[in-house]
Amino acid sequence: MEKFRTHIVLYHRDSEVIKNLSFEDLPFEIQLRSEPTKTFWKSKDGKLHTHLGGAATDEKDIKKGQIPCDELIILADDEENAENILSIIRGGVLLGYPDLSRIPNNLYINDADKYTSDIYTDPAFKDNYSRVEFVGYGCSVLTKAYKFTDLCYAIEKYKVSLELNSMTPHSAHPKYGQMFEHYKTVKNYHTTAAFAINAAYSVIEELKLEIRSSAKNPRFTDKEKGIWNKEVLNDVNKRLDAIGIDENDTVEWVFRGKKTEVEKDLKPYFGHDSKWIMYGDDVRDKTLSFPEALHNISYLRNFIASHKFRKLTKFISPYDVYNTQNLARILLIKKLNLWQVDVYEGIDP
Numbered sequence: 001m002e003k004f005r006t007h008i009v010l011y012h013r014d015s016e017v018i019k020n021l022s023f024e025d026l027p028f029e030i031q032l033r034s035e036p037t038k039t040f041w042k043s044k045d046g047k048l049h050t051h052l053g054g055a056a057t058d059e060k061d062i063k064k065g066q067i068p069c070d071e072l073i074i075l076a077d078d079e080e081n082a083e084n085i086l087s088i089i090r091g092g093v094l095l096g097y098p099d100l101s102r103i104p105n106n107l108y109i110n111d112a113d114k115y116t117s118d119i120y121t122d123p124a125f126k127d128n129y130s131r132v133e134f135v136g137y138g139c140s141v142l143t144k145a146y147k148f149t150d151l152c153y154a155i156e157k158y159k160v161s162l163e164l165n166s167m168t169p170h171s172a173h174p175k176y177g178q179m180f181e182h183y184k185t186v187k188n189y190h191t192t193a194a195f196a197i198n199a200a201y202s203v204i205e206e207l208k209l210e211i212r213s214s215a216k217n218p219r220f221t222d223k224e225k226g227i228w229n230k231e232v233l234n235d236v237n238k239r240l241d242a243i244g245i246d247e248n249d250t251v252e253w254v255f256r257g258k259k260t261e262v263e264k265d266l267k268p269y270f271g272h273d274s275k276w277i278m279y280g281d282d283v284r285d286k287t288l289s290f291p292e293a294l295h296n297i298s299y300l301r302n303f304i305a306s307h308k309f310r311k312l313t314k315f316i317s318p319y320d321v322y323n324t325q326n327l328a329r330i331l332l333i334k335k336l337n338l339w340q341v342d343v344y345e346g347i348d349p
Helices: 012-019 079-096 117-121 135-145 149-164 187-206 230-241 261-265 275-279 290-305 318-335
Strands: 002-010 029-034 040-043 049-051 066-068 070-076 130-132 220-222 250-253 286-289
Touching: 002 012, 002 079, 002 135, 012 029, 012 135, 070 079, 079 135, 079 149, 079 318, 135 149, 149 187, 149 318, 187 290, 187 318, 230 290, 250 290, 250 318, 261 290, 286 290, 290 318
Parallel strands: 002 130
Antiparallel strands: 002 070, 029 070, 040 049, 040 066, 250 286
């Protein structure tokens, strides 16, 4: 196998997670190598990380007791496979915390032995290196997803959705109330938001967790009252149960500020007031069952965001996009068996 540099510098706890992962049954390996720019350092216990403006040229440039941080190295049969592995890792990092600013979009690889290490102290090379959080989680996702085509495509679709249009969970925290305006007049926004919803819904289709109903087997026996067709409900609950979601489990659906035109059109209108409404009048979040949330996302996809755009498409809110991506993220992490799993447990710091 060939060795490829990723130009990703690791935090100590991510290095420790990766050291404990097994790649025994996988056609690649992940290794760690001291990063070559001589600008990223850490204390031996990993409790302190520093970044020098320029490469360290002698011992006086380095704080006492510090050692170089690790770079992530991919061992793979060829460059294309290495690029695919790096892409899945990036998707895993974003599943850990969906904030595009935390991991560069322009990651690239090159032959780890093509240049001597000295060349990377040149500013033209060292500026390509970034220290990235949650890479240990990203590699954990990689080991669980790599053998399964549907999971790999689900991760790629999730990334595409975020890259088209997204906001962070931090911005969705109820303590901030309504951070974003619901309506924008810019058609580019309407388009990217709609396609972000489509991509997030497609994640759910890859996981085979969409609600399956038809004209002959309708979703509801009474749509106005939200009474489910038991056959349809039992079917989706059975598939949810297979990934560890009980029929009594719930998910939060974010509604902020005044009702939007899209929210007014939701039928049936599911959910009960979330505990987060304590944060004020701007917070009208609802607690839904997973089938109810899946109905909401299929509604957004089928009647607002896909096919020929309709008059309601221009009323897509950032919170509509967030809700679809959040549901896709939860279901994907559940499928990976990483929900409420602390891959950093027992690692100091």
